[in-house]
Amino acid sequence: MLLYNYIVTETSTSAKPIFLTFDIVYMKVITADRMREIEEKAHSMGILRIFMMENAGNSVANYIFNKFKKLSGKKIVIIAGTGNNGGDAFVTARHLVYYDAIVTVFLLGSLTDLKTEEAKINWNIIEGMNSINIILAKEVSKELIRMIKDANIIIDGIFGIGIRGEINEPHSSIIDAINKSRAYKIAVDVPSGLDPDSGQIHDKCVKANVTITFHRMKKGLPKKSVCGKIMVVPIGIPPDVER
Incomplete structure (x- = not known):
């Protein structure tokens, strides 16, 4: 496990969650495989994957609310893949409509492509919500390009x-x-297109204003400009899991 030197800054207001942003104190940095091992162990301890997904998606929604304060009428486009990253994004969508945002979810694939039970559960939830506009996008359409262009906020939940x-x-x-x-x-x-371990870009990569990463900093993220501001948020995994 690597250590990077970061200064931790807490950002919070009363009754709102604390987010940690990192500039330059020691913190743990892990690989993607190590993160999968941690999640598997947490799940076996009873901290179910569905709980971790809920915490992850909710943390993204909380960040957006804290950042923009007023979301009513904001056009938020969520681009979701068919794995757990997409599942996290489905949770985010559900929480954002509470603030009267105009939320559209594009699923890049079909329902049969959803890879995990947790992603399927959260898809089924938002599919039953009239407050979220859901579009299956197996190919690029004019509607998809237009909505991305007109969006106020875009959430990258692809890979x-x-x-x-x-x-x-x-x-x-x-x-x-x-x-x-x-x-x-x-x-x-x-960011979709960035290798979480090496930091290499696979041909192209989403250039984010902020990257919200879960539990631990991923090895390939530090000092990558495509990440924008990096925030590490907890998803309910206790330190016992890593001992």
């Missing part, structure tokens, strides 16, 4: 730590469209 190999369509064109947008961009866990 997270699950990126593998080259970036194919429709993901490649969608990343291009996200980067061209003037919206405020939030990467869930890891």
Whole structure:
């Protein structure tokens, strides 16, 4: 496990969650595989994956509310992949509509492509909500490009730590469209296209204003400009899991 030198800054107001931002005190840095091991052990201890996903997605929504204060009428476009990163984004969508935001979720694939039970559960929840606009996007459409262009806030929940190999369509064109947008961009866990271990970019990468990563800093994130501001947030995993 690596250590990086960071100064921790707490940002909070009364009755609102504390977020930790990192500039330059010692903190743990882990690989994607180590994060998977930690999640597996936490799950076996009874801290179920569905709980961790809920905490992760809610933390993103809380950050957005704290950042913008007023979300009523804001156009928020969520681009979700078919793995747990997409599942985190589904949770975020559910929490954001509480603040009267105009939320659209684009799922990059079909329902049968959803890879985990936790992602399926959270998809089923938002699918039953009239307050969220849901669109299946197996290919790039004019509607998708237009909504990305017109968005106030874009949430990147495409790959997270699950990126593998080259970036194919429709993901490649969608990343291009996200980067061209003037919206405020939030990467869930890891900007899509960035290798969480090496920090290398797979052909192209979402250029985020902020990256909200979960539990621990990922090895490939520090000093990468595509991450924007990096925030590490807890998702309910106690230190006992790593002992």
